[in-house]
């Protein structure tokens with residue numbers, strides 16, 4: 001069973017309780033006295049039961065930062081909040097964000113019109129996602145923001161929204177007129193990793209049941225095997241998950257499947273040791289890579305990718321499979337070609 005629970009208190013900056021999102025949240029949460037401002041330096045003073053409603057001062061839509069030397073899928077990120085309480089042991093956010101509270105940007109609503117203007121331009125990028133610093137559907141039951149974006153994108157042929165989640169919070173999406181312009185993607189893993197390292201997320205069975213319901217609602221689906229973690233029994237474990245995906249949803253409903261081996265900034269190691277002392281995920285053979293992250297040595301990554309690609313192709317020979325943030329040499333060893341610099345972007349744009 002998932003340990004996830006919704007926040008209970010809403011702490012907002014002055015003026016944001018009067019926004020549509022602020023009003024909606026106020027109906028469900030205990031509302032604290034508004035504050036003139038809530039700055040990142042204040043975040044550590046709050047806990048997982050707190051939801052902070054603040055103003056985002058920067059750009060709401062930004063390209064995925066990518067990393068030089070690694071092949072990026074070129075998504076644009078709609079930035080609507082920060083933090084995640086699913087508490088995966090390997091989560092990179094632990095190394096970046098000094099908060100256990102969740103942050104939503106209350107001024108997002110006003111900016112969504114600008115997103116619409118951007119989508120209206122034929123030369124704007126094709127693919128967008130939410131949730132670089134959170135899970136796209138974590139608070140969907142409270143906010144309805146995912147459903148709002150699905151409706152927005154439905155009106156823009158040639159553009160595509162990807163919602164990425166480890167939850168089964170899909171109720172608000174079922175039955176929407178999405179126009180085929182949204183892919184809902186589930187992060188998945190081997191059963192042992194999902195159970196041990198993702199204990200706040202929906203179980204693998206629930207994620208796949210949610211995917212199946214969305215397929216019935218006409219959505220296309222994505223699956224992200226990220227992070228692939230070497231553990232006793234990893235090979236049959238990952239094959240089992242591949243088989244379960246294709247049992248749960250028709251192959252033609254799957255837009256893409258990505259693979260990304262576990263990687264982390266060195267400073268994450270101490271944080272994980274403190275927060276999750278029982279995990280063994282850092283025990284593998286890692287090297288410091290060119291992007292400053294610890295990665296499994298290349299032959300181990302290639303071996304894992306090959307096992308997954310073979311299992312996926314066996315289930316669906318035409319499946320669109322790609323590697324997340326890998327270098328050209330690994331691409332060549334796994335697929336026999338190197339899509340640098342923008343072949344992956346073109347490949348995924350064609351799926352749109």
Ligand code: SF4
Nearest residue numbers: 084086087088091166
């Ligand atoms: S679901 Fe993603 S963002 Fe949330 S804790 Fe897990 S890895 Fe981090």
